[in-house]
Amino acid sequence: MKSLLVLFLSLGLLSACSTTRPFTMDQLNTSITAKSQASRARFLILHYTALDQARSLHVLTEQAVSSHYLVGDDQPNTVYRLVDESRMALHAGVSSWKTHAQLNASSIGIEIVNLGYVETPTGRQYQAFPQQQIDTVITLIKDIVARHGIKPENILGHGEIAPQRKPDPGPLFPWKQLADAGLIEWPNADAVAAQLLIFQQALPDAVWFQTKLAEIGYATPKTGIWDQESKNVLIAFQCRYRQHTFDGIPDAESAALLEVITSKKKLP
Structure with missing residues (x-):
């Protein structure tokens, strides 16, 4: 009798398993959305x-x-x-x-x-x-x-x-x-002009330029030497912010632009 009971129970379990359908994508529940998420595109x-x-x-x-x-x-x-x-x-x-x-x-x-x-x-x-x-x-x-x-x-x-x-x-x-068009920020012209007067008196060294460029986001060497790699980074900066001259030379106008842009980033 006990063996028959075990057999019936086993058959019942197998029958139950055979009627369970595997998950399909039409069963996907999308009714709840997580608040903690962001776009892939940064x-x-x-x-x-x-x-x-x-x-x-x-x-x-x-x-x-x-x-x-x-x-x-x-x-x-x-x-x-x-x-x-x-x-x-x-x-x-x-x-x-x-x-x-x-x-x-x-x-x-x-x-x-x-x-x-x-x-x-x-x-x-x-x-x-x-x-x-x-x-x-x-x-x-x-x-x-x-x-x-x-x-x-x-x-x-x-x-x-x-x-x-x-x-x-x-x-x-x-x-x-x-x-x-309100899509990007731009350095204030008056602030740049004021900084230009300062940097025309004394130009920062290579370390200063490299540090400022890296602070903005550019992948910049930090060697203290104004090498070709540093020049290329400054050219990229000048092509955006100082398009009349983009020679990679660390001059007073480039320094003024860098100072105003990085100072603005420090504001709350």
Whole structure:
């Protein structure tokens, strides 16, 4: 009798197991959302393609590099979404900003169709960005920033996060227009002029410049020697904030800009 009871119980358990369905995705419960979360995207990185529109599309879709968006130079400017924002695009490469590195995983990339520069006997000649194209870029940035909460100090150029490798979007990209649109911060002109008078009397040493650049976020050598690597970092800074001269020379105007920008970051 006892053996029969065990047999019946075993059969009952097997029967119960056989009627239990495995989990399927249509059973996923999405009715509760965690408060503690944030967007994957912390940075927005701007590039120029250094190619025409057709070749830009080919490279960004068929080769080992990509971006989330491509802003064309046609009229009106076509904006291509090439990679969904939920996925990682391969646009930043070896990169860093402040304590963050390898920014592909935490950024959204915007490529802008622009031929970049040509080498001439008098130096590099950069191609200007048409105003209509810049207006399109600003509209796109506003939309991305609003959805992801990207901070103004994290809207950057490729040359800023990789100053030893990349120059884009170059010295003709109108960063001041992004500031006027409320997307990034900009140093106060009067404050810069006041600091300029001070630094014209005594210029800081290489350590000071390297420290200030690193404080903003640039990956900067801290050797105390104004080497080529330090020069490249200052060029990236000047291409954003002092576009009339971007030679990497640590002069009084660059020092004034650095002092005002870093002092502002110290304010509550």
